[in-house]
Amino acid sequence: MLRFLVRRILFGAVVLWLVATAVFAMYFIAPHDVARTLAGRQASAETVAAIRHNLGLDRPLLVQYGSFLWKALHGNLGYSYTNSQPVTTLIGQGLPVTASLVAGGAILWLVIGVSTGVLASTHPRSVMDRSATAFSLFFYSMPTFLLGEVLLLVLFFRLHLSGIDWFPGAGYVALTENPMEWARHLLLPWLTIALVTAATYVRLTRGSMLDVLGEDYIRTARAKGLSRRRVIYRHGLRAALTPVVTQFGIDVGTLLGGAIVTENVFGLPGLGELVMTALSKQDLPTIIGLVLLASAFVVVANLVVDILYSVLDARVRLS
């Protein structure tokens, strides 16, 4: 168990180091000379040189690389080129928004996805099963931004026209400010992210449940007189959840680094919007910081999933 964990943590650290090295290289592949861009069009050669010196860009490459890694390890991701704020401050502002979006969305997509998948697998080939697979196909094929736009058009705009203002079209209210408004502003984004993601969970749960319910120990459980309900949920679902847990870890980890599309459609000032603005302003430190953070989330999520495996499924003895 311990050896396994150490190995996984080491792999995660190597991934993050590779990512850090790759993004560090970005500073030098970037088409623009950073100091010149910052100095502006009319700057003299001395000003550019001074800025270059201030940023430490005139030091040897290895020194810069070492200092970049050292600072990143200590949670210092540098300063934004556009407003000189520390990148960590910008991340601190965006993260609560993205976390709110992902937390609510994750609960919704888990509930929708897993319950629909279970219902479909316990009534194979029924009307229920057909609707579940059709639902899954529809939303699996649907790009997130398209669903967001359609929900805006139908649930925000059409309802708004008929005088029902349940769903605001855009904007964000902090949870600490007004919990009701927070939830109301996030309803459409939650629904968007949940429906698109739930499609995968329906497929996963249904397929995995169909496999598990065909196994011998399920028949044994039924034969010894357990209720159908207990067999399906306690014996079947528990084993069938393993692939769902993997997918869940990957999805949450990926989205925490910025639910780029959903935030873009609904104008939520989260990490995804941050990276899009940084891109439009060529703000390299912010982009690099966000890439590092997003990769760290994915690495941690994968680690958590590995540990959860052993809790969920006693047959997995982490080796």
Add this chain to the structure above:
Amino acid sequence: MTLTPPATAEAAAARVEPAAVDTIEGRSPWQLAFVRLRHDRVAVGSSAVICLIVLLAVLAPVVAHLLGHGPNQQFRTTGLSAEGIPVGPGSTFLFGTDDLGRDVLVRVLYGARISLLVGVVASGLAVVLGVIIGLAAGYFSGAVDTVLSRFMDVVLSLPYLIFAIALVSLLGPSLMVSVAVIAFFSWASVGRIVRGQVLSIKEKEFVEAARSVGAGHLRIMFVDILPNVLAPTIVYATMLIPLSIVFESTLSFLGIGVLPPTATWGNMLSESIAYYRVAWWFVAFPGLALLITTMAFNLLGDCVRDAFDPRGNRLFVAVED
């Protein structure tokens, strides 16, 4: 009364006898899969839809010529109302016009060209890369396998959209960059599947035989092993196409894919987001085109998988029988 299974089996055999009596011909797995696909209504239907989309994409310039509306031609007087608002579907503009007075129908057809091109080319590149790297990893094992497998793990665990954004910030958005980005983030899953297959196939006698008559590594990999991993690769490739199409449209939507004024479905939907209140057609037609295309490819992919491996569970279609 006793039920004797053998008797029923015999009866069943007797019933199918007439067909089996004629000729018994050997069929390759490919022929079998093709026959199953031809008898699968969903497969035939989705292939027909895909053929139609391809046809419309190929004929886009012809349609544009017949209508007299170029894909980037702006009809400031006929295509926009006096207040500068897009004109709805009608006899001149079948699908209405967009914010610049361009014909939405013509642009949707031109958008299909980009989507199909990127979908097929990016998936194709990903499959070629994945097959070569997966073959090498599975065949050579040892250090080569460790390095390549870990590399695949790393690529698979990266949050691809934010990496795509970082790459575009360096290279600038374009069609080529989109294709490259999509292929780069898709090949690793192909590689992993191929590697898994190769691991078991390389232990088979025919590989041993090939080696004993002096075949080189490359020959064994590409002539002896490759044909045996093609089936799962083709299945995966079919499912990769809709993913690539969605990926491309997302990049275009975010403004980091194919740049305007080129008509792509992602660009059109991105432009329409400011106009959905006044021009539903501007959202509806490119959106429907995108959705129908990805659904058709996903359904076909599901059928192809089913044709090669009929014992597995269908993903999207709960079939009768």
